[in-house]
Amino acid sequence: MNNTEIVKQSLKRRYAREKRFQLYGRCAVLVGFVFLALLLTDIVVKALPAFSVTEIRLDVDVSREALELPVEGRLDRDAIIAVNFGGVIKKSLREAFPDVTKRKQKRELYRLVSSGAEFALQAMLVNNPDLIGDQPLRIWFKADDDVDTLYKLDTRTSRISDLQLGIIEQLRASDSIRTVFNTTLFTASDSREPEQAGIRGALLGSFWTLLVTLIVSLPVGIAAAIYLEEFAPKNRITDFIEININNLAAVPSIVFGLLGLAVFINFFGMPRSAPLVGGLVLALMTLPTIIISSRAAIKSVPPSIKEAALGVGASHMQVVFHHTLPLAMPGILTGSIIGMAQALGETAPLLMIGMVAFIVDVPGGIFDSATVLPVQIYLWSDSPERAFTALTAATILVLLGFLVVMNAIAIYLRRRFERRW
Template sequence: MTDLVQQDTRAMTVTASKSHYQSEEFARRLRGRYAAERNFKIAGIAALALASMMLVVLLTSIVSKGYTAFQQAQVRLEVTLDKAMVEERNYTAILRQALYAQFPQITDRTGKRTLNELLSSGAPYELEALVKQNPAIVGTTQTVWVRADDEVDQFVKGNFPRTAPESERRLNDAKIAAIDAMTAKGTLVQAFNTTLFSAGDSREAEQAGIWGAIVGSMLTLMVTMLLSVPIGVAAAVYLEEFAPKNKWTDLIEVNINNLAAVPSIIFGLLGLAVFLGFFGLPRSAPLVGGLVMALMTLPVIIISARVALKSVPPSIREAALGIGASPLQTVTHHVLPLAMPGILTGTIIGMARALGETAPLLMIGMVAFIVDIPHGLTDSATVLPVQIYMWADSPERAFTERTSAAIMILLGFLILMNGLAVFLRKKFERRW
């Protein structure tokens, strides 16, 4: 009798369960749950699509404005390097004579002044450098290529409208006629802009380059890496492997995490007060920039190094200690080598962040106008992000395209560094 009651009870339970799962209320709740999951997926896909679209718009805007900066208008001239004029360093007159020879019909002063404005103000220095490089050409006639003025360059690239009234154009009709004549004869062409990669900053757009900023960035990163990497790794090893767990180490860990979130300009203010104000180090120098960047990247390196050390299984430490290794030998011979890929990844990401920072360096004076290429850690210098900031503030159209070109180059460096970090992580990553 008891068995029959239990069977009836189970049958009633199964029937009740089936009726519950087949009810309209359960079906409605199930449809709502599926709809919520579907809407969440759609929202995620929409967010990714929107972010991708914004990225495409940003990159398209930068590239469309900056790719023309990799070309520069150049003028071909047949110059006669008269010995007397070379000795007097009158290279301007030599270039002008060659330019006037292409337009023998122009004899008045106004027309010649118009022709003079077609050449860059740095063209005589280009010719002087050519003569210094090969003094044997003095007294001969040579075919040389010199930079055109930035307004001529922009007109050739189509950035200045030809159809606008003369009063609203940067170039008058006489200049446009001369440009058209030289273009037709092949004496005015577009060539690869080597100046962009070989010169420092300049007030004239056609003479401005980013090499000085690149050298300054490399010197600054060198100081940053030499200081932050050893100190950061040593601090991470001590905190993770040797430091006792008490309120003081907890306080240190909290402060390290907080420093990683501090705005970068605060580190610039600290560098201004300590390194410049107290120690009197030179302003706008890679040494000071590297010290400030080292302070900024230290928390990032310490946190990433600690995470890498934590990822090493405890069994590695126990095995090393079990065969008689000291705690220091365990860390240096076993734990640290196994954690090195993660440490390298965090270090490269920290260096990439330092490469792209601007605000801290503005506070220590690296926004100064620097023409010369720095040769040491105490020479005045600027860095690539600050160079972009300075060019973006210039009203000339030629500086606009150079700003975008410099952004493209900086993005290339950042992508390369982050790609290297991903490669090292994939190549040396250990799965336990």
């Protein structure tokens, strides 16, 4: 048998193997796609309920007698603030459902409405004292999160009693219960009650933290890249710096957190939980990314341009700042935005420096206690209330939204300014 025959005979088997191998490859790509799709769908589905919130309509008696305010004369602000609005709301609940008489049942009744309702009523009347009068007000109050879950998702949590179920049916029958868009999500900060919790504090915390990161890492990163690419002599020290940068890029992020805790907080005594420390830690983490991408951008500027500038008598430093840097800027910015996007999603090191605290106030600067979006996600995902799961997923969507925008800008910059020399 000659070789041609042997090869011919082997062909069928070999092509089958070829097909199989290709199939493995296809499957591998598919696995990635499927997982991505699953992940995104899962989060979107989980997040949807968080964008709406259930409200219950109550007729509230806001006469001066009911509010225990002086019957005559001008009402001053402090007097209105001091009113026991909790009691007022409980009273209107009792009036709406006069059948409920036992103490235990009453407590179940009161729990239908969010504990934040009294503050909503308070804010409403403080801002509009004219509403106070004999005309009762029809107000939509936020429902408690268990009611919210029941009404929106038709899922009964263990904390919903039979009585409450009946009342909700009555409310439904009288059109006194509805869902509306959840603006609280974007206007409020963290809270123990899911229906009162929002991401404003975390958003601002992320903003301040990233601001510090940007201010520190961008100039330092660009300067380091310029030095290494343009001025550094080829010697051991430069090699060592290079190895260092590459290694830092692969050091686990949590180790940076330990660095921040030991150096910034314990050694320098900077404030715990503050965006200042978080930003510094993230800046150190982002530096390698910025340096590596900036160096690539600087390297891609053709030597002919530098030589032309040198040829007309510019100093090396002038060439760098007048020609190389401006031409490399789009590439540098692209890399920096990608670095910032990584920093925005980073969680672990911030846990180390105390940014996981429960913080209700919106941070006003880099020294205030704050939390950031990913840490908020971590905190909420741990909460037992079902409604927090939806909030977590919604926060993830917001975070992913920011990341998409940042990456889109980076891609746009790259396309817009990409030069072919």
